[in-house]
Amino acid sequence: MNATGPDGFPAAEGDRLHAAQLRLGEFLSADRARDRDRASLDAGPWKKLPKRQVVDLVEAILRRYTWLCDHDREVPDGHVSRRGLIDLLRVFYRMKLPLGEADLRMMLDLTGPLLDRIGPEGPVEYVMGYLQEGELTQPLAASLRAFEGHFRSKAGTGASLQTIGQSLHVLLWLDEWAPLEPSRCWSEAIRRDFRAMTGERRAKWRHLLTHIRGNAPVRMPAGWASGAEAHLAAVGLDDFRDQLSIWFAPFRSDQPLPLSVAGSHVLKGLIWYAALTRDEAVKTTALGLLDVKWKQKRNTEKSMVALEALGISKEDLRARQLLPRERAAAPTLLERFLSARLATSIDRMVAEEDGDLIIVQGDLHYYRLFKSTRRIERATDGAAIELDWHALPDAWRAAIGLECDSEEQLRLRGLLLMQDATCGRYFRVSAGPAN
Numbered sequence: 001m002n003a004t005g006p007d008g009f010p011a012a013e014g015d016r017l018h019a020a021q022l023r024l025g026e027f028l029s030a031d032r033a034r035d036r037d038r039a040s041l042d043a044g045p046w047k048k049l050p051k052r053q054v055v056d057l058v059e060a061i062l063r064r065y066t067w068l069c070d071h072d073r074e075v076p077d078g079h080v081s082r083r084g085l086i087d088l089l090r091v092f093y094r095m096k097l098p099l100g101e102a103d104l105r106m107m108l109d110l111t112g113p114l115l116d117r118i119g120p121e122g123p124v125e126y127v128m129g130y131l132q133e134g135e136l137t138q139p140l141a142a143s144l145r146a147f148e149g150h151f152r153s154k155a156g157t158g159a160s161l162q163t164i165g166q167s168l169h170v171l172l173w174l175d176e177w178a179p180l181e182p183s184r185c186w187s188e189a190i191r192r193d194f195r196a197m198t199g200e201r202r203a204k205w206r207h208l209l210t211h212i213r214g215n216a217p218v219r220m221p222a223g224w225a226s227g228a229e230a231h232l233a234a235v236g237l238d239d240f241r242d243q244l245s246i247w248f249a250p251f252r253s254d255q256p257l258p259l260s261v262a263g264s265h266v267l268k269g270l271i272w273y274a275a276l277t278r279d280e281a282v283k284t285t286a287l288g289l290l291d292v293k294w295k296q297k298r299n300t301e302k303s304m305v306a307l308e309a310l311g312i313s314k315e316d317l318r319a320r321q322l323l324p325r326e327r328a329a330a331p332t333l334l335e336r337f338l339s340a341r342l343a344t345s346i347d348r349m350v351a352e353e354d355g356d357l358i359i360v361q362g363d364l365h366y367y368r369l370f371k372s373t374r375r376i377e378r379a380t381d382g383a384a385i386e387l388d389w390h391a392l393p394d395a396w397r398a399a400i401g402l403e404c405d406s407e408e409q410l411r412l413r414g415l416l417l418m419q420d421a422t423c424g425r426y427f428r429v430s431a432g433p434a435n
Contacts, residue, residue: 005029007081009064020053020060024085031084036398043091051098058092061085062110069117072390076402079394086118086394093122101140104130108143112150117394120151120164128167131174131210132227141175148172163215166261170214173262187263190247204234212269214262218302220272220309229276237277244274245285251292259299267303275309283310290320348418349411358410362420369414374404376413376427384431387413391426 004011005025011018034041046054065085068078075081097103107123127144136144148168155161172178173187176195182188190209197205208231216224232240247270250257259267267289274286289307294300304317348361351371358369366379376385389402400412416423 005081006032007064007068007075007078009067017056017060017063020056021064023057024060024064024088027088028081028084031087032080036083036087041087041091043094046088046091047095051095054092054095055097055099055103058089058097059106059110061089061092062107062114065114065118066110069114079397082117082394083398089118089122093125097126099126099130101130101134101137105140105143108147112147115150116154120147120155120161123147124164124167124171127171128213128215131171135206136171136174136176136210138177141172141177144168144171145175145178166265167214169260169262170212170265173260173266174210184258185260185263186250186257187260187266189250190266193243193246201239204231207231208235208240208273209266212266214265216265216268218305220275220306225272225276228273232273232276237279237282240273240277241279241282241285244270244282248285248288251288254293256293256295259294259296259303261299264299264303268306271303271306272309286310287312349414358414360414360417362417362424363422364420364424365417367414367417369410371407371410374410376410376417383429385427386430387416388426388428 004021005028007028009021009025011021011025015021031041049057065082068075068082068085072078099107104123104127107126111118111120111123124147127140151165151168155165173191176191180188180192182192194202194205194209208228211224211227211231213224271286271289274282277283287307287310289304290312305314307317308314349358351358356370356372358371360367360369367385368377368379369375370377377383378385387400387404389397389400392400400416401409404410404413416426420427
């Protein structure tokens with residue numbers, strides 16, 4: 001074993017990733033001199049590497065990152081290496097890589113447990129690209145399902161994460177080995193009928209269904225349409241028309257139908273396919289969606305809007321009460337901030353002008369911060385608390401030091417305590433009430 005780089009990562013010479021870890025060690029040592037806030041990482045030299053070597057580097061990054069997380073308390077500046085590794089990983093994830101099933105499973109399996117620290121971008125997009133030509137096998141589906149479990153429990157919120165979550169829903173809808181749940185979604189009938197198909201017909205329908213994506217925009221993209229027309233031609237108009245008629249028949253029922261997130265994206269994709277056929281019988285079948293009743297109305301908007309491809313406007317849909325009325329635009333972050341400032345009559349961190357005490361008002365508690373001793377007390381019970389620095393996100397550690405050795409560091413801790421409803425988890429009780 002020998003250490004590589006400033007983080008002391010142990011790399012065995014016989015390890016197949018040894019060369020990749022040596023390169024990462026050299027990168028991390030040199031990257032310490034870069035001001036991350038002013039200089040982005042130069043991607044040029046990395047783009048010149050052989051793509052297979054880049055795949056090895058991706059795996060090496062994920063394994064090294066995992067090791068750094070596991071040894072966080074033993075490597076005081078491990079967060080610096082982790083931030084550099086993430087910058088490099090983002091460079092690689094913008095590349096088109098020659099990934100096979102084993103590579104995809106590696107990325108999913110190693111990334112899943114880290115989703116409370118790093119973003120999920122990369123692996124899911126690569127799987128979607130792979131499935132345009134390759135097949136979703138049972139082992140790959142199992143890795144996707146495990147990744148989705150980590151995603152639900154560890155990932156945060158936001159528009160980009162929501163898009164990735166929807167993509168995962170559709171990818172798992174394609175899982176041919178998961179049990180069918182007819183009560184969960186109308187689209188389970190499609191999964192059932194597909195599984196009953198055989199031979200060449202099954203392969204053609206697999207490509208058609210796999211082309212449906214969970215991250216599609218509101219309107220049909222030209223690139224998607226080009227691939228979709230090829231899949232339609234392979235399946236054949238007659239077969240598509242017959243299957244769509246079977247699958248859409250329940251829409252004319254008076255019974256409310258279940259609709260999952262994945263099912264709404266599948267429905268949207270099938271409507272787009274219907275529009276591309278330019279066939280009147282197919283269009284008539286697809287317009288049966290205007291009569292449908294759904295149990296989960298919150299999932300319907302994206303599929304209803306897809307009817308624009310068949311000449312049904314949003315105004316028509318609102319007149320039929322199939323779409324909610326347009327909501328007013330949400331206030332911007334700046335507007336919310338200014339409103340909050342105007343609504344606040346007092347500052348939430350107040351220091352004695354010539355004294356030792358700083359008072360902080362949090363969302364849940366008041367706190368007393370002492371400049372001379374750096375002691376932090378929770379006013380509710382008088383308990384002393386301290387920052388659990390190793391619980392902080394890596395990006396925050398660049399500003400908030402491990403030691404509270406200055407008034408500035410004390411005030412930074414006070415800023416966190418102002419948001420104690422969310423940031424309180426970064427603190428722990430260090431002693432009982434002072435006598």
